[in-house]
Amino acid sequence: MPHLSPMSWIMAPLIFYTLMILFMSSTWWSQTSKFPTISLSSMISSPQWNWF
Numbered sequence: 001m002p003h004l005s006p007m008s009w010i011m012a013p014l015i016f017y018t019l020m021i022l023f024m025s026s027t028w029w030s031q032t033s034k035f036p037t038i039s040l041s042s043m044i045s046s047p048q049w050n051w052f
Helices: 006-031 035-045
Strands: none
């Protein structure tokens, strides 16, 4: 059995966590489908929104 390099020990959890985050965020986006239109279009184009 070949010995894994230290880089693979770092990359494997990163790939796993990024896939999990993408999966969780995609399911969260599908549940709150009205949120992107409110945040992206309304917050940026609204005059009362101040960029501190």
